[in-house]
Amino acid sequence: MTNSISIHPLIDQGIPRSAEAFAGGVLVCACTERPVKVRVEGPIAHNHVCGCTKCWKPAGATFSMVAVAPHDKVTVLENGDKLAVVDPAALIQRHACTECGVHMYGPVEREHPFQGLDFIHPERFQESGWQEPGFAAFVSSIIEAGADPKAMEGIRKRLTELGLAPYDCLSPALMDYIASWTAARTKTAQHN
Ligand SMILES: N[C@@H](CCC(=O)N[C@@H](CSCO)C(=O)NCC(=O)O)C(=O)O
Ligand SMILES: [Zn+2]
Numbered sequence: 002m003t004n005s006i007s008i009h010p011l012i013d014q015g016i017p018r019s020a021e022a023f024a025g026g027v028l029v030c031a032c033t034e035r036p037v038k039v040r041v042e043g044p045i046a047h048n049h050v051c052g053c054t055k056c057w058k059p060a061g062a063t064f065s066m067v068a069v070a071p072h073d074k075v076t077v078l079e080n081g082d083k084l085a086v087v088d089p090a091a092l093i094q095r096h097a098c099t100e101c102g103v104h105m106y107g108p109v110e111r112e113h114p115f116q117g118l119d120f121i122h123p124e125r126f127q128e129s130g131w132q133e134p135g136f137a138a139f140v141s142s143i144i145e146a147g148a149d150p151k152a153m154e155g156i157r158k159r160l161t162e163l164g165l166a167p168y169d170c171l172s173p174a175l176m177d178y179i180a181s182w183t184a185a186r187t188k189t190a191q192h193n
C-alpha cells in the first residue's frame with residue numbers, strides 16, 4: 002500500500018492544480034501573534050518537493066515544498082525582527098522565524114547559477130492558486146533525516162504516482178541549467 006506513505010500533508014490526497022497564472026501573494030509564518038509576513042510580487046517558478054534535511058517542512062511531512070522567486074520581488078512586510086539566518090555558511094540563506102521555525106525566504110547571494118533567486122515555501126502563501134510542484138528533488142536525502150532505506154522503493158513509487166518524478170539531485174532541466182552556467186564560466190576563464 003504505497004498510499005500509506007506521507008509525502009507532504011498538502012499533496013498526499015493528490016496535487017491541487019493551479020487554476021490560472023499566480024500573481025504573487027503574502028507568505029505568513031505559523032505564529033499566532035506578530036506573524037512574519039513577506040510579499041512575493043508576481044509568479045513563482047520551479048516549485049518542487051525536496052527531501053533534503055535543510056529545507057523547512059511542516060509537521061508530519063517527509064518532503065518540503067519549495068519554489069523560487071526573483072530576490073527583487075521579495076519584500077519583508079511585517080515583523081522582520083523575528084527573522085534569523087539558519088546557516089550563514091549555506092548557499093541558500095534561509096531566513097527563519099525564530100519563534101515558529103518556518104523558513105520565510107532564502108536568497109542565494111553568492112556567485113552561483115541561482116544567484117538572485119530566493120527559495121520560498123508556497124504553502125505559506127495566504128492566497129491559493131500557486132503553481133503546483135512538478136518534481137521531487139533530493140529524494141535519497143530523506144534517509145539522512147531518518148527514513149528507512151528499505152522504504153525508498155515505495156516512496157519513489159508514490160512520488161511517481163503523484164506525478165512528481167523522483168530525482169536524487171534536482172530535475173534534469175535544472176541540472177542542465179547549472180552545468181551550462183558552469184561550462185560558460187569555465188570557457189570565459191580559459192579565454193582570459
Ligand atoms: N543531502 C543533503 C542535500 C542538501 C542540498 O544540497 N539541498 C539542495 C536543495 S534545497 C532546495 O531544492 C541545495 O541546493 N542546498 C543548498 C543549501 O542548502 O544552501 C541534505 O539532505 O542535507
Ligand atoms: Zn513565526
Ligand SMILES: [Zn+2]
Nearest residue numbers: 051053055056
Ligand atoms: Zn531542500
